[in-house]
Amino acid sequence: TTHYLFIVVVAVNSTLLTINAGDYIFYTDWAWTSFVVFSISQSTMLVVGAIYYMLFTGVPGTATYYATIMTIYTWVAKGAWFALGCPYDFIAVPVWIPSAMLLDLTYWATRRNKHAAIIIGGTLVGLSLPIFNMINLLLVRDPLEMAFKYPRPTLPPYMTPIEPQVGKFYNSPVALGSGAGAVLSVPIAALGAKLNTWT
Secondary structure, three states: HHHHHHHHHHHHHHHHHHHHHHHHEEEHHOOOOHHHHHHHHHHHHHHHHHHHHHHHHHHOHHHHHHHHHHHHHHHHHHHHHHOOOHHHEEEEEOOHHHHHHHHHHHHHHOOOOOOHHHHHHHHHHHHHHHHHHHHHHOOOOOOOHHHHHHOOOOOOOOOOOOOOOOOOHHHHHHHHHHHHHHHHHHHHHHHHHHHHHOO
């Protein structure tokens, strides 16, 4: 019980870090212009946090629990913006849970092998999270309209939304995000696990 209460406290606070790391997609005015940056930051943030606390408890399912807390907390923030008069689509809540479930499944299937969880699970998160979030963004009514009609006062000029020009597959934000997320999630998760053994 103490372990899970500890995770609740840390997950709520880490949500602030995760949201700031992925602020490029959390608000739809930045969503399409920074999808690759979001994929890298969110993949690594999710894997590092989930691996750390999953190894801390040794219980498969902790990663999903961790992602669920972040999701609930983010929906509360979405509701707050909606209450302030912003449209429902002003915020796109990132999809963390399915990727975290893959991480938990890897940890369980490999009989709680932390190295397999880091390498295989980290790769699965890096590959799946960009795809899930691209689907999530496709459900937004009109991100460019949201961006220009309801701009945030903190939006810097160099982040002004532009029409996405996605041509061939290698220019696809999903391809770039998946590749970069998968490559970077593994070594950073390994570092997180190493730090966990030192503490």
